[in-house]
Amino acid sequence: MQFSELSLHKSILKAVAEERYHTTTQVQEKTIPLVLAKKNTIVSAQTGTGKTAAFALPIIQLLLDKQDTDEGEKKIKSLIITPTRELAIQILENFVSFSKYTDLKTTAVFGGVSLEPQKEILRKGVDILVATPGRLIDLEIQGNIDISAIEIFVLDEADLMLDMGFIADVKKIEALCPKKKQTLLFSATIPEKIDELAKRFLKSPIKIEINPEETTAKNIGQLLYYLPKKNKTDLCLHLLRNTINGKIIIFRRTKFGVDKLEESLNKNSYKVTSIHGDKTQAVRNKAIEDFKNQKSNILIATDVAARGIDITNVDAIINFDIPNIPETYIHRIGRTGRAGKSGIAFSFCSPDENAYIKLIENLIDKPIKIITEHPYVIDKPKHKKLQPNTISKNKKGRKSEASKKRKKRWY
Numbered sequence: 001m002q003f004s005e006l007s008l009h010k011s012i013l014k015a016v017a018e019e020r021y022h023t024t025t026q027v028q029e030k031t032i033p034l035v036l037a038k039k040n041t042i043v044s045a046q047t048g049t050g051k052t053a054a055f056a057l058p059i060i061q062l063l064l065d066k067q068d069t070d071e072g073e074k075k076i077k078s079l080i081i082t083p084t085r086e087l088a089i090q091i092l093e094n095f096v097s098f099s100k101y102t103d104l105k106t107t108a109v110f111g112g113v114s115l116e117p118q119k120e121i122l123r124k125g126v127d128i129l130v131a132t133p134g135r136l137i138d139l140e141i142q143g144n145i146d147i148s149a150i151e152i153f154v155l156d157e158a159d160l161m162l163d164m165g166f167i168a169d170v171k172k173i174e175a176l177c178p179k180k181k182q183t184l185l186f187s188a189t190i191p192e193k194i195d196e197l198a199k200r201f202l203k204s205p206i207k208i209e210i211n212p213e214e215t216t217a218k219n220i221g222q223l224l225y226y227l228p229k230k231n232k233t234d235l236c237l238h239l240l241r242n243t244i245n246g247k248i249i250i251f252r253r254t255k256f257g258v259d260k261l262e263e264s265l266n267k268n269s270y271k272v273t274s275i276h277g278d279k280t281q282a283v284r285n286k287a288i289e290d291f292k293n294q295k296s297n298i299l300i301a302t303d304v305a306a307r308g309i310d311i312t313n314v315d316a317i318i319n320f321d322i323p324n325i326p327e328t329y330i331h332r333i334g335r336t337g338r339a340g341k342s343g344i345a346f347s348f349c350s351p352d353e354n355a356y357i358k359l360i361e362n363l364i365d366k367p368i369k370i371i372t373e374h375p376y377v378i379d380k381p382k383h384k385k386l387q388p389n390t391i392s393k394n395k396k397g398r399k400s401e402a403s404k405k406r407k408k409r410w411y
Contacts, residue, residue: 001029003057007036009064011101012057019097025050030208032058035184040202042185045210046330051156051186052094055080059152060099063127066151067103074105074125075149081131081173082156083164084304085110085281086288091130091156104128109145111135112281119144133161133169140176150177155201158187158194164304167197174201189327220337221344224357224368229350231376232320233264238375239318239346240270240298246315247291250300251332253321258300261320271296277304303328311335319347322356326363354381 001024003016024032027045034041035058045051059078066077082088092108099106108130109118115138122129122145129147139145153174155161161170183202187194198205227235236250252258255276265272273287273296291299292311299311303323314336323329329347336343347368349357361367370380 006032006057008057008061009102011064012060012098015098015100016053016057021053025054027051027208027210028054028057030210031055034206034208035059035182036061038062038182040183040205041208042187042190042198042202042205043208043210044187044190045208046188046327046334049210052091053098055154055156055184055186056091056094056098059128059154060095060102060104062152063104064102074127076126076129076145076147077149078128078152078154079131079147079150079173079177080129080154080156081133081136081161081170083132083161083166084157085112085132086284087157088130088132095128095130099128106130109135109139110281111138115139115144133166133173136173137169140173147173147176148178150181152182152184153177153201154184154186155197156186158185158197159189159191160304162191162193162197167193170197171200188331219342220333221342222333222347222368223344224347224349224370225374225376226349226370226378226380227374227376228378229352232348232350233261235348235374235376236261236318236320237265237268240265244316244318244344244346246297247294247311247313248298248316248318249311249314249332249335250298250318250320251323252300252302253323255302257321258302262300265298265300270298272298272300274300276302303331313341315343317343317345319345322347322349322353322360324356326356326359329360330364351378351381 002022003024004013006024008016027043027049031041031043031054035055043051043054063077080091082091088108088110092106095106105124105126106128107118107121107126109122110132111134115135118135118139122139129145136145140147155170161167183205185194185198185202185205190198225235240248250261252261255278258274258276262272262274273290275284275287279287287296287299288311290296317333317336319329319332323332333343333345336345347357357368372380
């Protein structure tokens, strides 16, 4: 579907065209009409599917429709809650771009920076507010923010907010909003606690689910290396010297792992920068800008710090540590192969991570290509299957207790 086929104002379509967006993604095509119809909506879709535009464009349209009838002081009409500073900045940039030919004002509030500039912007009045939970609650306690006029409430990356321990804060924020409002919930996955939250916040919601395998870009090559854990840094250096070129993001599971790998690559004269939760916002912003501007060509990150970062022209992803949540794998590789361009993802799997690979392959519904020609190769683990003749039955035709205990395992 073309954006021009949607019921969007000409000023919005002009801004969208200037961003070189013409055809909607699957999540945009399904979500935008529902939001325009003022339906409460739950959307399950992975990173890189165009979720931000799926709620930003119709929110701008709905506020434009109401703008002519509003009089007096400008009040916050739409609130978007998101878990990280990077996501807040990215969402803000999208709203600013899409609404640049309107009179709507958008700002973002998040921690790690001074409160005063944010307070000043809020005093002048805004229509759309993007916020991280902690900073919003701080501003509300100090009496610097009023969200009593909210008409559209958005929870973005709800599953990440759950992982980061923000759900209690989100409940406090929702309670400060009017009961009568349109609520949108976006999440890569819908675990039980998010489902419970949705039932509490949304009345008669419409659910949209974009299957993960449908969002795994076809133009991303996926390669898998089995090796001992102790040789992962050696393999990383080997591939950087001989195989991988361009702009590269390397994912590690822990902050300590990020720092340790950064030190190793710096010693080998690579231009490296990194981000994780213990770094200040200013340091993280500089790291991302240095990577975008090619002052460094390698960015090492944890998943929480990297989620939602909008960086174009990433040539390759390295999964230094295999994620224990299969959906995270899709988030990671979605950092490359964007806007029709090709990309490639390299995954390093040590024996203790074998089970994670099986979960990922089940999710994407295809095997990942195994590379056996490298200096640290170990045999691919075998998935043991039960043979028909191993299932014994007792006289009553029931499976024996021994056979009941046999289960498929991944070694």
